[in-house]
Amino acid sequence: MRYTDIAIVGGGLAGSTAAAMLGRAGVPAILIDPHTTYPPDLRCEKISGDQVNILRKTGLAEATLRAATLDGRVWLARFGYLLDKKPSDQYGIMYDTLVNTMRTQIPDNVETIHAKAIAISTSAERQRVALSNGEEISARLVVLSNGLNVGLRHTLGIERRVISECHSIMAGFDFTPVGRSTFDFPALTYYPERSHDRMAYLTLFPIGNVMRANLLVYRRIDDPWFRQLRQTPEQTLLAMMPGLRRIAGKFKVTGQIKIRPADLYESNGHRRPGLVLIGDAFATSCPAAGTGTDKVFTDVERLCNVHIPDWLATDGMDEAKIAAFYDDPVKTACDAWSAAKAYQLRSLSTDNGISWRARRWARFVARLGEGTLRRLRGSLEAGSAIQQKQAATPPHGRLA
Incomplete structure (x- = not known):
């Protein structure tokens, strides 16, 4: 039997980020994942905008972005017409590279066990995790971050409802x-x-x-x-x-x-003592909406920066403590926004109702207008720069 404060089951993006954050904070933790190196997987392949901002809150942005490729500018087009050339903060990175880079940020005080968790029992005090290699782990809290793997959740009575x-x-x-x-x-x-x-x-x-x-x-x-x-x-x-x-x-x-x-799904029966679900283990997002990384980084940042330090400060790990994470206003707002964007984008792309057709054309005109204004501003700024340079240059053959 090994003893720790936090047992993290699943070493994908959510689990590896949590392990790195907890280790850096000095919280005793063990990461459980069968893969010594995370294998290639078609999932998130770029991060940008607010995702980068949330990543910075984890303290792990520098190494992650160093392994990625910044495009700096993105062209927008439709019907064969270039609508805009806008500044961009997109960082391209393959998902396995992203996860394995995150794993390099896990400090030595976090032990990684390359095995599968085959059974979990929970209580208001300590939790037990049985592993495929015959070992057992006793932890105050189990963080379930094993993505789309439903086997463990079913044994715990946690159901996945496809919506x-x-x-x-x-x-x-x-x-x-x-x-x-x-x-x-x-x-x-x-x-x-x-x-x-x-x-x-x-x-x-x-x-x-x-x-x-x-x-x-x-x-x-x-x-x-x-x-x-x-x-x-x-x-x-x-x-x-x-x-x-x-x-x-x-x-x-x-x-x-x-x-x-x-599939879009959500969990039922997940509110229980000693166990918390994060990332896709809790609920999935739509890849087209591009909100999956927002959800993962938000879940991990709130859990590791806010809730786990608070929970460990007092005895026990009852359901009331765990509920604070699921009811966290930042997390719930991110979850609601992700779900709404998934349905809105699908309707915007496929619905032939009059209102949705009007929205598609409105977005086309808006992007074209923004691009035209950006080009005009660029031309004016370039012209002004030339005039200033000419004014600062003395006439030929004369000293300034």
Whole structure:
């Protein structure tokens, strides 16, 4: 029997981030995961905006962003027209690289056991975790961060309620220019041209020297279209986005095309003493909405910065303590925002009602207007800079 304060079951992004944060804070913890190195997996492949801001609150941003690729600027396009070239803070990074980089930030005072948790028993005082290697762990709190693995949750009586089956599907592949070494754009987001294609968007972004593509669609997993995408990827993409060639030029899809469907589900029966669920173990998000990393970083930041220090300050680990995390206003606001965005984006992309068609055109006009204003401001600033330079330069042949 090993004793610790926190047993973290699952070493994906949520579990590894929690282990790094707790270890840095000096909280006794053990991370349990069967993989010595996290394997390749089609999940989050970039972080940006508020995700970076939340990551900074964990104290782990510096090493993570150093392993990623910043694009700096992204082009927005639809119908083959360039709408805008806007500043961007997107960082491209493969999911396994992200997780393994996070694992390098786990200090030596956190032990990692490469095994599977096969059984968990909970109480208001201490919890017991049985491992596949025959060991047992006694902990004050178990953090369940084992993603989509439902086996342990079922043994605990925690149910997964699917609220939107196959809500969206992500396809990931490499996107390579033909006849030239690089694309003209640093990154590109291409929006759908027709609602019946059931497409959310195509995003192209650099990871190292490779241009990575994530295509988000709303289709059934058995749709023959996915077979076409694998067999004739370039033709299938151009049939869906005829104007893409005008922006991207000639291209080819290289490497393996990976496809991942996503169900939206939430947990029931999870409020119990001594156990807390974070990340996808608690509830999933829509990849098209791009809120999964927000949810993970928010869960871990609130749990490790706020709730675990508070819980460990007093005896016991009853259900009332655990409820403080699930009812945390920052967490609940993030969860609600993620769910709302998932449904809103799907309707915006596929719904043919008059109001949704009007919203699509309004977004198109708004993006075009923003891009036009940005170009005008850039031209004015460039002209002003030239005038200032000319005014500061003495006439030819004369000393200033």
